[in-house]
Amino acid sequence: MDESGHLSLIKMKTVFLNGEYIAEDQAQVSVFDRGFLFGDSVYEVIPFYQGVGFRLDEHLQRLAYSLEAIQIVADYDWSAILTRLVDLNGGGNLSVYLQISRGSAGRRSHIYDANMIPTVFACCNPIKDIYDAGPDSIAGVRAMVTDDLRWGRCDIKSTGLLPNILVMQQAKQAGVQEGLMMRDGLLTEGASCNVMLVEKGVIYTPRGGAEILGGTTRELIRELAANNGIVMQEADIDYARLLAADEVWLSSSTRAVVPVIEIDGQPVADGKKGPLWAQMFELFTRYQNDLMNG
Ligand code: PDD
Numbered sequence: 001m002d003e004s005g006h007l008s009l010i011k012m013k014t015v016f017l018n019g020e021y022i023a024e025d026q027a028q029v030s031v032f033d034r035g036f037l038f039g040d041s042v043y044e045v046i047p048f049y050q051g052v053g054f055r056l057d058e059h060l061q062r063l064a065y066s067l068e069a070i071q072i073v074a075d076y077d078w079s080a081i082l083t084r085l086v087d088l089n090g091g092g093n094l095s096v097y098l099q100i101s102r103g104s105a106g107r108r109s110h111i112y113d114a115n116m117i118p119t120v121f122a123c124c125n126p127i128k129d130i131y132d133a134g135p136d137s138i139a140g141v142r143a144m145v146t147d148d149l150r151w152g153r154c155d156i157k158s159t160g161l162l163p164n165i166l167v168m169q170q171a172k173q174a175g176v177q178e179g180l181m182m183r184d185g186l187l188t189e190g191a192s193c194n195v196m197l198v199e200k201g202v203i204y205t206p207r208g209g210a211e212i213l214g215g216t217t218r219e220l221i222r223e224l225a226a227n228n229g230i231v232m233q234e235a236d237i238d239y240a241r242l243l244a245a246d247e248v249w250l251s252s253s254t255r256a257v258v259p260v261i262e263i264d265g266q267p268v269a270d271g272k273k274g275p276l277w278a279q280m281f282e283l284f285t286r287y288q289n290d291l292m293n294g
Pocket of ligand 1: 045189190193194213216217218252253254
């Protein structure tokens with residue numbers, strides 16, 4: 001009952017846990033799970049639009065890469081599982097969070113047995129339909145630059161995100177929406193996104209490698225640029241270059257491509273969303289829409 005005496009129905013979400021589709025309040029994981037104790041786990045965040053996985057193969061390839069890198073063997077039909085989970089949660093536009101930890105040995109020990117049974121967890125969250133909402137609905141992001149204090153294998157999509165969450169909290173306390181990280185004087189990525197900048201119509205993005213995550217959205221932007229005669233290159237980007245850019249963008253599965261309008265209190269160019277961003281947003285949402293409509 002709510003305050004006015006009406007019966008309020010709270011719709012329980014369905015989650016996937018170790019082979020079962022269950023209500024979220026029924027899902028339980030051991031306190032000895034190594035994901036909980038050590039962050040010994042990897043994850044993916046995969047958007048589904050109108051119930052269909054977006055760049056699903058690319059996400060599953062990266063998942064396989066992360067699992068292999070930390071030697072977890074988990075043989076599941078991910079595509080079938082996630083599609084069913086999205087259906088059970090009403091379909092539409094949802095992002096799926098999928099986490100696989102090494103599992104629990106019933107005790108805490110740094111050493112693990114090779115034959116442990118992984119814990120597999122997936123849940124859904126609502127995601128904005130940027131195609132219908134259009135470019136005017138996308139707010140320019142204010143960002144700050146901070147040190148990249150992460151480990152040396154940021155190419156693995158590990159749940160060990162303490163440095164990332166501290167950066168996001170630092171950004172929040174500074175009244176901005178994103179922290180851009182720099183290591184040894186060079187831009188790496190955002191706390192939960194890749195970064196691109198534009199100079200004289202050319203897109204530049206930090207070099208791929210162990211220092212950053214190989215973003216699926218960044219790869220799509222690379223493809224869209226190549227197919228539309230826009231040059232995109234990897235480069236070393238220092239602080240001065242970042243602040244002097246004509247445009248700066250962020251990319252991730254949950255945000256697609258968003259413009260940065262201010263960095264460390266300085267406007268990016270004229271402090272407005274840039275024209276190449278508007279073009280890329282259009283290419284991106286058109287690609288998305290074509291894919292969803294077959
Ligand atoms: N983050 N870099 C980092 C550190 C990220 O956490 C992410 C994604 C990306 C972009 O990857 P992709 O384009 O494949 O989503 C880059 C997800 C969305 C998250 O942690 O919620």
